[in-house]
Amino acid sequence: MFTSVDDVCARLAESGYLASPAVATTVFLADRLGKPLLVEGPAGVGKTELAKAVARVAGARLVRLQCYEGVDESRALYEWNHAKQLLRISAGRDESWDETRTDIFSEEFLLPRPLLTAIRGDEPTVLLIDETDKADVEVEGLLLEVLSDFQVTVPELGTITAARRPFVVLTSNASRELSEALRRRCLFLHIGFPEEELERRIVRLKVPGIEEALAQSVVRVIGALRAMDLRKAPSVAETVDWARTLLALGATALDEGVVRDSLGVILKHQEDILKAGAKLDLDAV
Amino acid sequence: MSAEAADRVVGLVAALRAHGLRIGTGETVDAAEAAAVLGFADRAVLREGLAAALLHSPDQRRVFDTVFDLYFPYGVGAPQGGPGDRDDLRERLAAALADDDATALARLAVEAVDGFGGYGSSPGADGWSSYQALERLRPQTLLARVRDDVRSRGGGPGFTDRLLEDEIRRRIEVFRTLVAGEARRRVAERRGRDEIARRAVAPTVDRVDFLYAGKDRLAELRRTVQPLARKLATRMAARRRRASRGTIDLRRTLRGSLSTGGVPMRPVLRRRRPVRPELVLLCDVSGSVSGFSDFTMLLVQALHDQFTKVRVFAFVNRIDEVTGLLGHGAADPAGLGARIRAEAGLTGHHGSSDYGAALGEFTARYGDAVGPRSTVFVLGDARTNMSDPNPAALRRIAGQARHLHWLNPEPRTLWGTGDSAAPEYAGLVAMHECRNAGQLGALIGRLLPV
Numbered sequence: 001m002f003t004s005v006d007d008v009c010a011r012l013a014e015s016g017y018l019a020s021p022a023v024a025t026t027v028f029l030a031d032r033l034g035k036p037l038l039v040e041g042p043a044g045v046g047k048t049e050l051a052k053a054v055a056r057v058a059g060a061r062l063v064r065l066q067c068y069e070g071v072d073e074s075r076a077l078y079e080w081n082h083a084k085q086l087l088r089i090s091a092g093r094d095e096s097w098d099e100t101r102t103d104i105f106s107e108e109f110l111l112p113r114p115l116l117t118a119i120r121g122d123e124p125t126v127l128l129i130d131e132t133d134k135a136d137v138e139v140e141g142l143l144l145e146v147l148s149d150f151q152v153t154v155p156e157l158g159t160i161t162a163a164r165r166p167f168v169v170l171t172s173n174a175s176r177e178l179s180e181a182l183r184r185r186c187l188f189l190h191i192g193f194p195e196e197e198l199e200r201r202i203v204r205l206k207v208p209g210i211e212e213a214l215a216q217s218v219v220r221v222i223g224a225l226r227a228m229d230l231r232k233a234p235s236v237a238e239t240v241d242w243a244r245t246l247l248a249l250g251a252t253a254l255d256e257g258v259v260r261d262s263l264g265v266i267l268k269h270q271e272d273i274l275k276a277g278a279k280l281d282l283d284a285v
Numbered sequence: 286m287s288a289e290a291a292d293r294v295v296g297l298v299a300a301l302r303a304h305g306l307r308i309g310t311g312e313t314v315d316a317a318e319a320a321a322v323l324g325f326a327d328r329a330v331l332r333e334g335l336a337a338a339l340l341h342s343p344d345q346r347r348v349f350d351t352v353f354d355l356y357f358p359y360g361v362g363a364p365q366g367g368p369g370d371r372d373d374l375r376e377r378l379a380a381a382l383a384d385d386d387a388t389a390l391a392r393l394a395v396e397a398v399d400g401f402g403g404y405g406s407s408p409g410a411d412g413w414s415s416y417q418a419l420e421r422l423r424p425q426t427l428l429a430r431v432r433d434d435v436r437s438r439g440g441g442p443g444f445t446d447r448l449l450e451d452e453i454r455r456r457i458e459v460f461r462t463l464v465a466g467e468a469r470r471r472v473a474e475r476r477g478r479d480e481i482a483r484r485a486v487a488p489t490v491d492r493v494d495f496l497y498a499g500k501d502r503l504a505e506l507r508r509t510v511q512p513l514a515r516k517l518a519t520r521m522a523a524r525r526r527r528a529s530r531g532t533i534d535l536r537r538t539l540r541g542s543l544s545t546g547g548v549p550m551r552p553v554l555r556r557r558r559p560v561r562p563e564l565v566l567l568c569d570v571s572g573s574v575s576g577f578s579d580f581t582m583l584l585v586q587a588l589h590d591q592f593t594k595v596r597v598f599a600f601v602n603r604i605d606e607v608t609g610l611l612g613h614g615a616a617d618p619a620g621l622g623a624r625i626r627a628e629a630g631l632t633g634h635h636g637s638s639d640y641g642a643a644l645g646e647f648t649a650r651y652g653d654a655v656g657p658r659s660t661v662f663v664l665g666d667a668r669t670n671m672s673d674p675n676p677a678a679l680r681r682i683a684g685q686a687r688h689l690h691w692l693n694p695e696p697r698t699l700w701g702t703g704d705s706a707a708p709e710y711a712g713l714v715a716m717h718e719c720r721n722a723g724q725l726g727a728l729i730g731r732l733l734p735v
Contacts, residue, residue, distance in 0.1 A: 021329055190346065
């Protein structure tokens with residue numbers, strides 16, 4: 001898919017995703033070694049966005065499995081279409097039992113869910129397993145077979161092996177510790193907060209029309225906030241939101257009043273706002 | 286892949302394993318494959334590639350980076366050209382700090398160690414010291430100069446001007462770590478990198494000893510506390526959820542079966558009254574365990590956000606309830622331990638801890654805090670300063686509580702030495718060694734299985 005790390009960087013940038021060297025290297029490796037990529041990091045640094053960008057770049061279909069507490073085999077892998085099976089049985093009244101029995105467990109009555117869809121297709125596919133940490137532990141066991149051998153076993157049909165390996169991205173906010181077995185099968189990538197220079201480029205890309213000087217001030221204030229040890233440090237998504245807000249307010253430079261009024265866009269806890277206000281010498285937040 | 290490159294990768298893995306990173310053979314093979322695909326030309330790319338193949342969590346990154354620098358150094362020996370002049374070096378350092386130029390800082394770190402870090406009969410004969418280099422260079426004294434420099438270039442004072450000093454301080458901090466890394470590299474060249482990789486690399490944060498954690502490590506530990514508390518809370522919630530599916534309620538099953546002609550189609554399970562566990566913590570906050578107690582206070586505060594009923598008692602030789610001081614998300618967790626010591630009545634005639642007196646006072650004053658639904662944790666090193674350990678009081682608390690666990694921050698081998706009453710208490714209640722965040726996490730997993 002990619003020829004070099006620089007190639008990854010350039011092509012992701014074309015599709016609107018500015019990757020740090022770490023991100024570009026791991027994406028390149030995941031593609032070359034054919035291994036799933038486990039992406040961790042705080043919310044709003046672009047984990048899900050990375051999978052989407054890779055799909056755009058590769059011209060691949062994006063199959064997404066959104067995990068949540070209680071997601072199970074029938075939501076992740078496949079399900080039998082019971083209604084259609086019943087119809088089939090009642091339509092074939094005159095058949096012998098043997099004919100009916102073998103028939104209703106065939107491809108025709110199989111409802112593929114994301115994992116099976118990604119395995120079965122023969123076009124290039126990016127499989128995004130989003131917020132893996134939200135799923136129950138049992139689902140991880142399910143993922144192991146898919147991730148290590150790219151195959152799925154349906155008891156009635158046998159094992160279905162991928163004709164073409166999908167590019168797999170798993171994301172996690174680390175709200176639950178993922179199992180060692182799962183981690184061992186993946187390349188690991190931690191996306192933290194970006195370097196100042198990269199973040200400035202992200203802001204300028206996502207918020208066209210912002211002045212370079214304002215973008216720089218925004219990123220510097222965000223950097224200072226992150227160093228403050230708040231309950232919820234502002235993420236890249238908040239930086240971009242803030243830049244948009246400032247633009248909408250018609251601000252051309254940061255000053256005390258503007259920062260004080262728009263602090264709520266970046267900080268989501270009252271105590272954080274108070275703390276940041278005190279540290280930044282804002283009067284009366 | 287050449288044999289030498291393979292040896293490098295394997296050596297790196299061995300050094301990482303020695304620091305407690307669990308890396309299997311499969312990952313080593315992945316790492317070698319990654320190295321073969323990426324090539325050795327670009328060091329930054331190689332570093333990211335190996336990290337992706339070998340690491341499993343972000344807090345391992347710090348150890349990895351240090352070890353990587355030892356096994357894949359960017360160069361060998363001294364830099365080109367002789368050692369520069371100290372004032373000249375400071376001059377260039379100030380310029381690099383003002384420009385926030387990472388490559389220049391790295392180069393200057395090399396020069397600084399080469400020029401000012403060597404010690405022994407002739408410079409560098411015995412070794413290299415980052416401490417000495419930094420002591421001679423004193424980068425922190427450049428702050429005012431760099432600030433004025435940047436200001437004069439930046440034009441009029443804007444809002445972001447007030448951030449400048451902190452930003453420069455952070456850059457200086459970066460320079461200090463660069464110097465430390467460079468000194469380590471030079472030492473490793475002399476003494477062999479395997480030895481340096483074993484000894485001179487700071488451990489991952491979950492293996493930092495509570496009792497000896499420095500200030501910056503405590504800040505790091507604090508970030509590991511939040512997930513721990515969440516882990517504990519989800520485990521307890523899962524247990525409650527499971528426990529709520531009880532036996533069949535015959536009366537309601539039969540009553541529900543009226544519509545199906547008395548055939549019980551749908552069994553009704555007995556509903557259990559939800560019992561929310563109560564947590565009672567008794568924390569030693571005396572000076573000898575201050576690192577531990579600071580940490581446990583943070584844990585307690587994190588727990589406070591997760592549970593509705595947590596009661597916390599702090600003691601040195603007297604005991605006092607401090608639950609009120611730990612309000613939901615109270616500001617400034619760092620000063621919490623100090624505030625507790627200041628505001629609660631914890632010491633009587635002297636300032637050293639006395640477990641016997643504290644436990645005795647607890648049973649007398651707060652005996653009703655512990656009931657059949659409460660889980661009690663005692664946190665402390667059980668060093669009673671030769672006073673009566675009063676095991677009867679502990680036995681009484683254990684008798685009232687549903688569970689009682691004692692977490693001791695001292696290594697098990699030290700229990701019972703000197704004034705430690707640990708064996709005496711351990712005979713009565715379950716006492717666990719709990720010296721670092723890793724052990725605490727494992728302990729929580731064991732004490733509260735899902």
